Amino acid sequence: MTLANDLDIEQTRAHFPALRSGHIFADNAGGSQVPKDVVDRISDYLLNTNVQVNVDYSISIQSTQRVAEGRAAAARLLNAAKPEQIILGGSSTANMENLLRQFDGDVNAGDEFILMDGEHEANNGTWKKLAARTGAIIKYWHPVITSPENPFSVVHRVEHLTPLITPKTRVVAFSACSNILGSVVPVKEISKAVRAEAAAKGAQKVDISIDAVAYAPHRRIDVQDWDIDFCMLSFYKVYGPHAAALYVRSPVHPSSSSVAHELVYGSTGILPYLLSLTPINDLQATFDAIASHEKSLVDPLLAFFTHPEQRARGLMIVGSEDAHDIGRVPTISFVIQGENPIPSQEIVKRINRKGGVGIRGYKYSCTTEDGVQLSLDGGVARISLVHYNTVEEVHKIIEILKEIIYT
Ligand SMILES: Cc1ncc(COP(=O)(O)O)c(C=O)c1O
Structure with a gap:
């Protein structure tokens, strides 16, 4: 019997045909393997419901439903309150870039963006480009060295982030887990500290932008509990196909999403796979x-x-x-x-x-x-x-x- 806290590793591996080869997949932060059910959904979509969505004949109604299921499934993975808060796209970087293109009018010259030093371009380069277009100023949250024996034992600590906040802070962007450093960053605690400091210093509106791409395969995301404004998730790092979801706190129109429909439907297989790993479906x-x-x-x-x-x-x-x-x-x-x-x-x-x-x-x-x-x-x-x-x-x-x- 499997306890709620134990993985049955053989059963787990049996979901992934690629693992049968015996090859040791040790580059999963670049992209994970995919369970058969996810692949089956992709081919099922293409073989049976590959028509234009949003038309009123029966197969189109089914394919429209399948795409909607993709948005709803992504909302559940992120624990967003509504599917309307999810943008789907080809990659997290593209999702974020497309979103921030709409933000030029929302940012004033002199506004400050605090970015995590050393992090991925998806939550770093995109904000830098917005800053370059609008005259916003970039500040960096630097890590500290934690072991006297190792100059590369770097970790980001919240106490070095909060002093960077000023009345002009507009954005705080960081990764929930770096794809290089591998430490889980306590997002909820940091978000709370950022909001308290921003309120104390009179910052009017601070958006918190989280890159959860390297975090998603390892820990549960909860955008509501974290009290954040943006959150990136790439399906292909979390046992899904090459596509991505972006959580945006203010609801967005479905037309903001642009991605292969078969991949959206394939991604609905991620959640059942994850839930199958323990007997309690949680x-x-x-x-x-x-x-x-x-x-x-x-x-x-x-x-x-x-x-x-x-x-x-x-x-x-x-x-x-x-x-x-x-x-x-x-x-x-x-x-x-x-x-x-x-x-x-x-x-x-x-x-x-x-x-x-x-x-x-x-x-x-x-x-x-x-x-x-x-x-x-x-x-x-x-x-x-x-x-x-x-x-x-x-x-x-x-x-x-x-x-x-x-x-
Ligand atoms: C931490 C992290 N963030 C963002 C990305 C970018 O994801 P995407 O390829 O979906 O743009 C990656 C990809 O390697 C990543 O590791």
């Missing part, structure tokens, strides 16, 4: 079970990376090293520096050349609160796992890493 229970399983993946990886032997070899995590931090997802970025460094691209190449496993490298740069520029010109190597990965796979990855590092 999204919070699903994500509790996912968090608990993922901790069993994070722990051996962090133990390996922070072991004195690896430290002496120059192996360093880029992000939080805290093994006991329940807010750590199994996205582990790292570099090898010291006396015998290996460039990150070379690490990635050597691991992938082994065969049977796939990871990737990624660019990352940020400046710490103390003004230290992290020198990661060669980028990081990144292992990113999700709940369908197994502890056995983690041990295989560690064996491969050892071979590469010590031979």
